Amino acid sequence: MKIVGVDPGTKNLGYAVFNDDKELITSGVITTGERSYVELFLRFSLLLYHHQPGLVVVEGAFQRSKFANPHIEAIALIKTVTEAMNINIHTYAPSSWKKILLGNGWAKKEEAREYVKALGYDVKSQHEADAICLALTFLREV
Numbered sequence: 001m002k003i004v005g006v007d008p009g010t011k012n013l014g015y016a017v018f019n020d021d022k023e024l025i026t027s028g029v030i031t032t033g034e035r036s037y038v039e040l041f042l043r044f045s046l047l048l049y050h051h052q053p054g055l056v057v058v059e060g061a062f063q064r065s066k067f068a069n070p071h072i073e074a075i076a077l078i079k080t081v082t083e084a085m086n087i088n089i090h091t092y093a094p095s096s097w098k099k100i101l102l103g104n105g106w107a108k109k110e111e112a113r114e115y116v117k118a119l120g121y122d123v124k125s126q127h128e129a130d131a132i133c134l135a136l137t138f139l140r141e142v
Contacts, residue, residue, distance in 0.1 A: 001054035005135030008074035014127030
């Protein structure tokens with residue numbers, strides 16, 4: 001079963017697609033203009049349509065953060081697309097995946113990027129690194 005890890009954002013949405021053998025197929029960032037929900041909806045839908053995953057793993061909402069509203073809006077859009085395409089979804093709180101994968105629920109974003117680079121993945125952005133980490137967290141638990 002293919003798995004797509006998603007770091008939600010309304011301007012920059014990180015994604016990572018893993019195949020049945022737990023190998024990274026592709027990863028990157030969907031970048032849109034100022035909260036272009038239609039563009040994000042279409043591009044994320046096309047990503048899922050192209051890869052046909054069985055599961056999307058997404059980072060849950062932040063509590064009390066200046067990023068909370070755009071983050072929640074992106075999560076709602078992701079859930080709408082996955083539900084419409086009949087794809088299962090699994091959510092990790094930010095501190096949960098960091099605790100499971102990095103050993104510290106309060107790990108900084110840079111630590112996640114360094115972790116991914118140490119595994120040999122060539123990441124170009126923090127959003128992409130977080131998406132890889134989310135998928136790896138799920139794969140570690142199954």
